Amino acid sequence: MPAGGAPSIARVVLDTPLPQLDRLLDYRISEGMEGVSPGVRVSAPLRSANRMTQGFVVELAEQQEHPGPLSDLDAVVSPVEVLRPEVWRLARAVADRAAGSAIDVLRLAIPKRQVRVEKSWLAARDAGRAEPAPLDLDAPDVTGYRGDDVDTVLASGRAALAVPPGVVAVGEEWVGRWAVTLAQLAARTVVSGRSAILIAPDHRDTRQLEVALAQLLPEERIVRFDTGQPDSDRYRAVLRAMGESPVVVLGNRSAVYAPAARLGLIALWDDGDPLLAEPLTPYVHARDAALIRQEQQDCALLFAGHTRTTEVQRLVELGWLAELAPERPRRVHVVPTAHATGTGADDHARIPSIAWREASTAAKTGPVLVQVARPGYAPGLRCAECGTSARCRRCAGPLRVQRSGAPPSCLWCGLEERSFRCLECGSSKLTRVGAGSARTAEELGRAFPGIRVVVADGERRVLEVDARPALVVATRGAEPIAAGGYRAVLLLDGERMVARESLRIAEDCLRWWSGAAALAADDATVFLVGVGGRLASALATGGVTAFARAELADRRALRFPPATRTATLDGVPDAVSAALAALPSGADVIAERTVDGRTRALIRFDYAHGAEVARVVRGEVIRQAATRRKPLPGRTHPGRAPLPLRARFDDPEPFDES
Numbered sequence: 001m002p003a004g005g006a007p008s009i010a011r012v013v014l015d016t017p018l019p020q021l022d023r024l025l026d027y028r029i030s031e032g033m034e035g036v037s038p039g040v041r042v043s044a045p046l047r048s049a050n051r052m053t054q055g056f057v058v059e060l061a062e063q064q065e066h067p068g069p070l071s072d073l074d075a076v077v078s079p080v081e082v083l084r085p086e087v088w089r090l091a092r093a094v095a096d097r098a099a100g101s102a103i104d105v106l107r108l109a110i111p112k113r114q115v116r117v118e119k120s121w122l123a124a125r126d127a128g129r130a131e132p133a134p135l136d137l138d139a140p141d142v143t144g145y146r147g148d149d150v151d152t153v154l155a156s157g158r159a160a161l162a163v164p165p166g167v168v169a170v171g172e173e174w175v176g177r178w179a180v181t182l183a184q185l186a187a188r189t190v191v192s193g194r195s196a197i198l199i200a201p202d203h204r205d206t207r208q209l210e211v212a213l214a215q216l217l218p219e220e221r222i223v224r225f226d227t228g229q230p231d232s233d234r235y236r237a238v239l240r241a242m243g244e245s246p247v248v249v250l251g252n253r254s255a256v257y258a259p260a261a262r263l264g265l266i267a268l269w270d271d272g273d274p275l276l277a278e279p280l281t282p283y284v285h286a287r288d289a290a291l292i293r294q295e296q297q298d299c300a301l302l303f304a305g306h307t308r309t310t311e312v313q314r315l316v317e318l319g320w321l322a323e324l325a326p327e328r329p330r331r332v333h334v335v336p337t338a339h340a341t342g343t344g345a346d347d348h349a350r351i352p353s354i355a356w357r358e359a360s361t362a363a364k365t366g367p368v369l370v371q372v373a374r375p376g377y378a379p380g381l382r383c384a385e386c387g388t389s390a391r392c393r394r395c396a397g398p399l400r401v402q403r404s405g406a407p408p409s410c411l412w413c414g415l416e417e418r419s420f421r422c423l424e425c426g427s428s429k430l431t432r433v434g435a436g437s438a439r440t441a442e443e444l445g446r447a448f449p450g451i452r453v454v455v456a457d458g459e460r461r462v463l464e465v466d467a468r469p470a471l472v473v474a475t476r477g478a479e480p481i482a483a484g485g486y487r488a489v490l491l492l493d494g495e496r497m498v499a500r501e502s503l504r505i506a507e508d509c510l511r512w513w514s515g516a517a518a519l520a521a522d523d524a525t526v527f528l529v530g531v532g533g534r535l536a537s538a539l540a541t542g543g544v545t546a547f548a549r550a551e552l553a554d555r556r557a558l559r560f561p562p563a564t565r566t567a568t569l570d571g572v573p574d575a576v577s578a579a580l581a582a583l584p585s586g587a588d589v590i591a592e593r594t595v596d597g598r599t600r601a602l603i604r605f606d607y608a609h610g611a612e613v614a615r616v617v618r619g620e621v622i623r624q625a626a627t628r629r630k631p632l633p634g635r636t637h638p639g640r641a642p643l644p645l646r647a648r649f650d651d652p653e654p655f656d657e658s
Contacts, residue, residue, distance in 0.1 A: 007029070007060035007061055007062050008028060008029055008061075008062060009026050009027070009028065009029065009060065009061040009062065009063065009064050009070070010026070010027045010028075010029050010036055010042070010057045010060055010061075010073055011024040011025070011026055011027075011057070011058050011059045011060070011061060012024065012025050012026075012027055012042060012044055012055045012056065012057055012058065012073075013025075013055050013056055013058055013088075013102060013103055013106070014044065014046065014053050014054075014055040014103065015053060015054050015055050015056075015103055015106075015107075016046065016053055016055075016103065017101075018625065019101055019618075019621050019622045019625045019643070020622045020625055020626045022095070022101040022102060022103065022622070024058055024059070025044075026061075026064045026065060026066060026070055027044050027070060027071055027072065027073045028070040028071065028072050028073070029060075029072075029073055030072045030073065033073060033075075033076070034076070035076040035079045036057060036060070036073065036076060037057065037060070037081060038057055038058060038059055038060060038081065038083075038085070039056065039057065039080075039081030039082060039083040039084060039085075040056070040057050040076055040077075040078060040079060040080065040081055040082075040083075041054060041055075041056055041076075041077040041078040041080075041082060041083075041113060042054065042055060042056070042057055042073055042074070042075065042076050042077055043055075043073075043074040043075050043077055044071070044073050044074055045071045045072075045074060052074055054077060055103075056082075056083040056088075056106070056110075057083075058083070058088055077113065078113055078118060079122075080118055080121075080122070080239070081242075082110050082113075082238060082239075082242070083106065083110060084242060084259040084261065085261075086259065086260070086261060086263070086293075086296065086297060087106070087109050087110075087257060087258075087259050088102075088106075089296055090105075090109075090257060090289065090292060090293050090296060091103075091105035091106050091109060091257070093292050093296065094282070094284050094288070094289050094292055095282055096611075096614060096615075096618075097284070097288070097292065097610065097611075097614060097649070098282035098283065098284050098614065098648075098649045098650075099282070099567070099614040099615075099617045099618040099621065099647045099649060100281055100282025100283075100284075100618075100647075101281070101282070104280065104281045104282055105257065105282065105284070107280075108254050108257055108278070108280065109238075109254070109257030109258070109259075110238060111231050111234040111235045111238060112231050112235070113235065114231060114232045114235040114236075116232070117232050117235050117236050117239070118235070118239070121236070121239045130243060131243050131244060131245050132218065132220035132221055132243075132245050132247075133218070133220070135190070135191060135217075135218075135221070137187075137191055137216075137217070138191070139187070139188040139191040139192065140184045140187050140188060140191075140216055141184070142181060142184045142185055142188065143180065143181065143184065144164060144177075144181070144326040144327060144328065145181075145324065145326055145327060146327055149324055150185070150188070150324075153300055153302065153322070153324055154185065154188060154189060154192075154264070154265065154300045155300070156298050156299060156300055157300055157301075157322060158294065158300070158301045158302075158315075158320060158321050158322065159301075159302055159303075159321055159322040159323065159324040160302075160303050160304075160308060160312050160313075160315075160316050160321045160322070160323050160324070161181075161267075161302045161303065161304040161305075161324045162304075162308075162323070162324065162325040162326065162329070162545075163177060163178040163181050163304055163305070163306065163326070164177050164178075164326050164329065164330050165177065165306060165330070165331065165332050165514075165517060165518035165519075165520070166330070166332075166485060166518065166520075166521075166522055167481055167482070167484070167485045167518075167519060167521075168180055169483075170211050170212055170215055171211070171214075171215060173211050173464070174464065174481050174482070174483050174484070175208040175209075175211050175212050175481065176208055176481070176518060176519070177518075178269065178304060178305075178306070178518075179205075179208035179209050179211070179212040180212045181304070182198055182209060182212070182267050182269060182302075182304060183198075183209060183212035183213045183215075183216055184212075184216065185265060185267060185302070186198055186213065186217075186248045186265060186267065187213070187216040187217055187248075189246070189248075189264040189265040189300070190217060190221060190246045190247065190248055190264075192264065193246055193262070193264075194246050194262045194263060194264025194265070194299070195241070195246040195247050195248070195249065195260040195261075195262055195263050195264060195265075196246075196247075196248045196249070196263075196264055196265040196266075196267070197248075197249045197250075197255055197256065197258060197260060197263065197265070197266045197267070198248060198249070198250045198251075198255070198267050198269070199251065199252065199253065199255050199256055199266070199267070199268045199269065199276070199286055199290070200250075200251075200252060200269045200270070201252060201253075201269070201270055201273035201275040201276055202252065202273075202275055202477075203226075203228060204463060205269055205270070206224070206226065206250055206251060206252065207463065208481070209250055209269075210222065210224065210250060213248055213250065217248065221245075221246070221247050221248060222247065222248050222250060223237050223240050223241050223247050223248065223249045223250065223258070224237060224250050224251060225237040225238065225241065225249050225250070225251040225254065225255050225258050226250075226251030226252040226254060226255060227251075227252060227253075227254050228252070237249075237251075237258070238258065238259060241258050241259050241260060242259045244261075246262060246264070247260075252275065252276070253275070253276045253277075253278055253285075253286040256268075256286045256289045256290050256293065257289065260297075263293070263297045263299045264299050264300060265299055265300045265301075265302070266290045266293060266294060266299060266300070266301050266302070267301075267302040267304060268286060268287060268290055268302070268303050268304065269304050269305065270304075270305045270306075270511070270515075271285075271286070271287045271303050271305065271309055271311070271312060272305065272307065272309040272504075272507060272508065272511050273477075273511075274652075277652065281648075282648075282649070283648050283649070283650075283651070285650065287303070287311060287312075288650070301321075302324075303321065305511070306511070306514040306515055306517075306518050306544070307507065307510050307511045307514050307544045307547075307548070308544055308545055308548040309507060309548065310507060310548055310551050310552045310555060310562050311562045312548070313545075313548040313549060313551075313552045314552055314562050314563070317549075317552070323545075329542070330522075331541075331542035332489075332517045332518070332520050332524065332525075332526050333524070333525045333526065334517060334525075334526045334527075334528060334539050334540040335354070335355075335525060335526065335527050335528070335540070336528045336531065336532055336536035336537075336539075336540055337352040337354060337355055337527050337528065337529050337530075338352060338529075338530070338532075350435065350440075350492055350529070351490060351492070351529065352527070352529060354527070355490055355527035355529065358488050358525055358527065359471075359488050359490055360448070362486075362487035362488035362524070363448060363451050363469055363470070363471055363487070363488075364451075364469055365469065365487055366467050366468070366469060366470075366482070366484065366486070366487040366521075367454075367465050367466075367467070367468070367469065367470040367471075367472055367482040367486050367487065368470070368471050368472065368486060368487055368488045368489070368490070369472050369474065369479060369482070369486040369488070369489045369490065369516060369519060369520070370440060370444065370471060370472065370473045370474070370489075370490045370492060371474055371475070371476060371479065371489070371490065371491045371492060371493075371512075371513075371516045372435070372436065372437050372440050372473060372474070372475060372492050372493050373434070373475070373476065373492075373493035373496045373497050374434065374436045374437070374475065374493070374496075375436050375437045375438070375457035375458050375459060375475050376400055376401065376402045376403070376436035376437065376438055376439075377400075377401040377402055377403050377404055377406070377435075377436050377438045377439045377442075378400060378401035378432035378433070378434065378435065378436060378439060379400050379433070379434050379435075379436045380398065380400060380432070380433030380434050381398075381399045381400060381401065381408055381430050381431070381432060381433060382430070382431055382433055383422040383424065383425060383427050383429065383430065383431075384427065384429035384430060384431040385422065385425050385427035385429060386422060386424050386425040386427065388422055388423070388424045388425070390408065390417075390420060390422070390430055391423070392410035392412065392413060392415055392417065393415075393417065394410070394413055394415050395410060395412050395413045395415070397410040397411050397412030397413060398410070398411045398412075399411070399417055399420070399430075400436075401432065402438070403438050404438070404439070404442060408420060408430065434493070434496060437455050437456075437457045437473050437474065437475050438455060440473050440492070441453045441454075441455045441471075441473040444471050444473065445471075448471060451469050451470065451471055452468075452469070452470045452471070453470070453471045453472075453473065454470055454471070454472045454473070454480075455473050455474075456472060456473070456474040456475070456478045456479065456480050457474065457475040457478050458475065458478065461478075462474075462478075462480040463480055463481070464480050464481045464482070464483070465480050465481075465482050465483070466482075466483050467482070467483040467484050472486070474516075476497070476512040476515075476516070477512065477515070479515070479516050479519055481519060482519065484521055485519060485520050485521030485522065485524060486519055486520045486521060486524055487520075487521060487524050488520070488524055488525055488526075488527070489516055489517055489519065489520045489524065489525075489526040489527070490526075490527050490529065491513050491516060491517070491526065491527065491528045491529060492529050492530075493529075493530070494509070494513075494528055494529055494530045494531035495530040495531060497509050497512065498531060498535070501656075502655065502656045503555075503560060503561070503652075503655035503656070504652070504655070504656075506535060506547075506551060507547075507548070507551055509531075509535060510535060510538055510539060510544065510547060513528060513539055514539065514544065517539070528540070534547065534550070535547075559604065560655070561650065561652075561655070564604050564605065564606055564607075565604070565605055565606070565607055565610055565649065565650060566590075566602060566603065566604050566605075566649075566650060566651065566654070567602075567603050567605075567613065567617065567647055567648065567649045567650070567651065568600065568601070568602055568603075568647070568648045568651040568653070568654060569599075569600070569601045569602075569603065569617070569645065569646070569647050570598065570599070570600045570601075570645075570646045570647075570648075571598065571599065571624070571643070571644050571645035571646055572597070572598065572599070572644045572645075573594055573597075573598075573599040574644075575620070575624045575644040575645040576592075576599040576600075576601055576645065577599070578620060578624070579601075579616075579617060579620040579621075579624075579645055579647075580592075580601060580603070582616050582619070582620055583603065583613065583616060583617075584609060584612050584613060584616060586605050586606060586608070586609030586612070586613070587603050587604070587605040587609060587613050588603065588604050588605070589601055589602070589603050590602050590603065590604050591654065602651075602654050614649065617647045618647075620645060621643070621645050621646070621647060624643070624644040624645045625643055625644070625645075
């Protein structure tokens, strides 16, 4: 045992998928074992000395909490205290809110150990080279905002931040004005002696933030941490963020869990982007994790965007978030236009004459952006005789044409269909529905001879274009930045985007169009084709706040998210029935269906009942997991049977198109 007076018990969270072990387990620290401290990675026996698993020491104690003999810790795997106290508190709170396991959150926060990286960092720390040089900088002003308002928010405030559209030059590169604003806020925070976390949906956005930050802070004060990095780079980023000196942690949704003891700011860009929704259990959106962390560490919190989600609008109306807008709000010139009167899918049939004339003129002086709904050549096909949608004969997925002259292929499984037969009428004739990015580029190339055409979509990653004349055809979210901004922007296929069946489709469309419009030059015109009504008015007048307010009012009337919370329970029928029977009175079952021996139920509850519903559901998940049987001999799939009950809180899938 340790020497007299030293703690003899280590409380460990184990890295195991078993929900019944989602708690701190007591282990005895054997005599002579060194390096056991909160945050280090250790190995410990699981049930018997022959089964070892890794975990993290959360705290030390002198007395055990539970009676009975204790097992000894096996070894200290790493002497580095990678699990920081603030990260553990956040992981525990996030997991409890979503009825999940804390270790699943920690897997997002702490990458796998990289021995070579760790040894290099330890050597630098021992030599006094792990910390960056002291800062000798003045706090930059936040361009376009009142200084008093900025200081109020940065003093542990919470706000919905409206940012002006447009692009600006940063050195030799061009970035969105929003990136400069967030970089200035982060730099002010670091200069004041506290760290900042900037979260953006994808690599395009983080690249802009990185460029803007590089003009304000030295390189050693900027830490990139996201899921797209190799494990070695992510582990190196965690070690750098653990230091005493304030830094800016920059990344995608996982950056919200980065270590930062003296955290001064969390800023989230475009929280409506689905890339910020965590696809791994416990499926917690970065926005919700940021809200929890702000409360725990009393830092500033900003939700920034060209539009406003209904989730942020709800927090504004509750008084939880203030509103921070530029001193002189500006907006782009948007012209809603009707369809052209031509027939077919050629260029003139899709682009109204007024937009066509503007694009023709603008394309002679600089780049013009054309946003389309889908990639590929023909994103949809149907039978030319009866009009039935063309489906794959193997998986029933929709057929499409990827490029000119290519045979139809399945969107789901990729099977090429060279001998199509309609299941309704037997015809072998196909007709195209819509035009994707490749077909639009082909048509515009014929219409504008001599002008280069650039295609930017999921298959062709283009981050930026120069100021030379060009037609840039891009799918939503893949628009490159143009030097000096686009001379005109055409938003096509609006009616196709709006037609998608989803609860969020209206705010998604407004977000897609606003993001593309924000890339226009200050004197450029944006044309929205084929869409009218409240959506077109919100984009044309800049009334995104009023639109979010109206959307939220509609959700409240229907008791749809985010006016209420929901959870999806999935599992064997008996397990789901038991969980539904145990729910508190504040939860309602609004849908239940059993298919192929699995039951899926959707429950709805108010925010006030969220903690109780999560506690009850988590208790049922643990109870069902603890009583499940091992697989029968002769099973084709070795290992334990899947969990009888799974839960996903705030699941958007039931409200999207199936």
